[in-house]
Amino acid sequence: AQSVTQLDSQVPVFEEAPVELRCNYSSSVSVYLFWYVQYPNQGLQLLLKYLSGSTLVKGINGFEAEFNKSQTSFHLRKPSVHISDTAEYFCAVSDQPGNTPLVFGKGTRLSVIA
């Protein structure tokens, strides 16, 4: 069975500072990894995904993530955050991208402080 652990439930960070949101996964098969963002009272929006190839994945809004198979991690990073990045971030795993359900972590609430 697959599972995702997001180690931090809340991350406060000052505006223009860098941020890393941590994600570890467990899977016995090939993994496909995703980061979604949820703004208040909205649905989930895909930030980026890792399917294969380069382990460094770039997404929207200046975010990037690195797939590390040996550490079973897929941490999300941004070099300089903005107030508008305040949201809930979810890491998810799937064994077949697109046509099987996503297994989500509990989420990390990023609060950017002015």
Added chain:
Amino acid sequence: DAGVIQSPRHEVTEMGQEVTLRCKPISGHDYLFWYRQTMMRGLELLIYFNNNVPIDDSGMPEDRFSAKMPNASFSTLKIQPSEPRDSAVYFCASSRYPGTGDYEQYFGPGTRLTVT
């Protein structure tokens, strides 16, 4: 495209009442997923369909929950009778066959259900 459409956006009902949540997937998508989001359990899958056929309903909490997809453009999630512990945000998502090169699940805005 308008994206995944869910209705209603908010629903407040009394315990014991029937609740029906609706979802219109993106046109041309082959898969439809229902997820539930709660503070305690996070985001979890309830059921998903492929070409209108239920594939996995193991996440449906109990017999009070039922879901249908009568055609490619409409799905419902029904709770009868509703209980306060059903209070949550219910998301619908849709996706295409991976062979199209599109691996994303597209989420609707969700329905916030409150059962008093």
